Amino acid sequence: MATTTRKRYLLIGNGASGTYAAETIRKTDTEGEITLLTNEPYPLYNRVALPPFLRDEAKREKVFLRTPEQHAQKGIKLLVNTPIVSVNTRERVATSADGQVFPYDRLLVATGGRPNPLPAPGATPEVHGIYNFQYWDDATAIRDRMDTAKHAVVVGGSYIAYELAEAFRHHGLAVTWLIRGPRFLRRVLDEDGGALVDDIGRLAGVDIQYGGEVAEVHCRDGQVCGVTDTKGNHIACDVIGVGLGVKMNVDFLKDTPITVRNGVVTNEYLETNVPDVFAAGDVAEFFDVSIGLHNQMGTWNNSVSHGRIAGANMLGERKFYNDVPMYSTGLFDSRIRVMGLTPENVPDLESWEHLDAPSRNYQRLFFKDGRLVGGCLIGDIKMQTRIIQMIQARQVTPESERGKLLAA
Numbered sequence: 404m405a406t407t408t409r410k411r412y413l414l415i416g417n418g419a420s421g422t423y424a425a426e427t428i429r430k431t432d433t434e435g436e437i438t439l440l441t442n443e444p445y446p447l448y449n450r451v452a453l454p455p456f457l458r459d460e461a462k463r464e465k466v467f468l469r470t471p472e473q474h475a476q477k478g479i480k481l482l483v484n485t486p487i488v489s490v491n492t493r494e495r496v497a498t499s500a501d502g503q504v505f506p507y508d509r510l511l512v513a514t515g516g517r518p519n520p521l522p523a524p525g526a527t528p529e530v531h532g533i534y535n536f537q538y539w540d541d542a543t544a545i546r547d548r549m550d551t552a553k554h555a556v557v558v559g560g561s562y563i564a565y566e567l568a569e570a571f572r573h574h575g576l577a578v579t580w581l582i583r584g585p586r587f588l589r590r591v592l593d594e595d596g597g598a599l600v601d602d603i604g605r606l607a608g609v610d611i612q613y614g615g616e617v618a619e620v621h622c623r624d625g626q627v628c629g630v631t632d633t634k635g636n637h638i639a640c641d642v643i644g645v646g647l648g649v650k651m652n653v654d655f656l657k658d659t660p661i662t663v664r665n666g667v668v669t670n671e672y673l674e675t676n677v678p679d680v681f682a683a684g685d686v687a688e689f690f691d692v693s694i695g696l697h698n699q700m701g702t703w704n705n706s707v708s709h710g711r712i713a714g715a716n717m718l719g720e721r722k723f724y725n726d727v728p729m730y731s732t733g734l735f736d737s738r739i740r741v742m743g744l745t746p747e748n749v750p751d752l753e754s755w756e757h758l759d760a761p762s763r764n765y766q767r768l769f770f771k772d773g774r775l776v777g778g779c780l781i782g783d784i785k786m787q788t789r790i791i792q793m794i795q796a797r798q799v800t801p802e803s804e805r806g807k808l809l810a811a
């Protein structure tokens with residue numbers, strides 16, 4: 404009797420990690436059945452290209468990275484608009500909201516996170532003009548709104564809020580940026596770094612206000628018309644951009660034995676505690692061999708690498724993640740690079756910093772047990788290659804030498 408060894412690979416989420424995993428599997432297993440599912444209506448697009456799209460610096464063709472036809476040619480079955488609502492790891496099936504059942508031999512959870520909404524009275528879904536910034540649909544809606552809007556309020560202290568502030572200024576809107584903490588990227592930058600970003604933002608025409616949040620959103624005829632902040636200030640606006648972090652998409656795993664903390668917990672091979680179930684990308688809380696701890700990243704390169712590694716390991720290999728992740732973006736007329744580990748991932752890192760205020764350059768290095776593990780550069784980013792090499796080398800830098808690395 405003929406037996407089939409044709410494996411069924413099921414990948415939930417078609418972002419960078421899910422799509423690269425599917426393609427990695429296909430390169431080696433030319434027979435297996437590969438199903439790539441997403442609750443969005445689109446094949447893979449580049450979230451990193453969404454900010455340039457808002458600034459009219461990237462067209463739709465540049466943002467989208469795959470077509471359904473390309474997936475079909477590779478024998479990857481892409482199912483869009485297919486949210487998975489439950490997984491049964493004993494029966495090895497996943498079920499979608501419309502009741503379809505997907506059996507699997509190997510499962511990948513690559514579902515990323517969804518943005519937190521603005522948690523303020525008046526910020527209801529019915530009110531027009533309040534935007535998160537995560538999906539292609541968000542980007543097109545914001546882009547349309549910017550044609551008529553005059554004054555934006557941006558909320559949040561991290562990259563997404565920055566990208567929104569930048570896009571609104573680019574299109575000539577007045578921008579008030581509310582940061583709840585004492586500075587931008589409050590754990591990555593120290594006071595000097597925060598003051599430099601403040602300076603750069605103000606030169607770009609952004610009114611940045613710290614230590615306050617939106618207390619209430621006001622609307623007229625279903626449209627946003629202003630906010631009151633927690634200090635009692637009223638700010639008139641016709642658009643609100645929200646960058647308040649993400650919540651991991653793990654709800655559909657709640658009735659499984661898969662260990663979930665903030666994300667889906669894996670070992671260094673991106674395997675969960677349940678056999679043949681893997682996780683990759685933003686959603687994976689993976690064992691990071693470089694620090695000997697679990698870690699979670701939110702960068703494009705990490706998601707691509709994770710996808711390739713998970714794909715290989717779903718085929719039976721034993722690869723692990725050993726890259727230095729880097730978040731690189733503009734910062735109005737300057738730029739910022741954040742590499743490796745920062746206090747965002749691991750608290751209590753030793754740090755050394757250097758600010759060259761006249762040239763608006765800033766460097767901050769992070770050490771753990773005497774080894775360079777991360778860094779942040781603003782302005783002049785020449786040092787990034789050296790920092791990455793030193794992180795990879797994992798050599799102890801004597802205390803007397805650590806400060807000398809700065810501006811060297």
Ligand SMILES: Cc1cc2nc3c(=O)[nH]c(=O)nc-3n(C[C@H](O)[C@H](O)[C@H](O)COP(=O)(O)OP(=O)(O)OC[C@H]3O[C@@H](n4cnc5c(N)ncnc54)[C@H](O)[C@@H]3O)c2cc1C
Pocket residue numbers: 415416417418419420421440441442443449450451452453454485486487488513514515516536537538563566652655683684685686700701702703704706729730731732
């Ligand atoms: C505006 C923006 C700018 C960014 N800029 C940068 C940058 O400059 N540099 C950088 O390194 N990183 C940047 N990032 C972060 C980077 O894009 C992400 O880290 C990366 O895209 C994550 O990929 P992923 O595959 O892990 O998850 P995602 O891309 O989030 O993909 C997960 C997919 O799974 C779907 N999904 C979720 N739940 C389900 C379910 N139950 N059933 C089916 N499908 C589901 C989601 O809708 C989504 O389509 C940016 C992100 C955004 C939003």
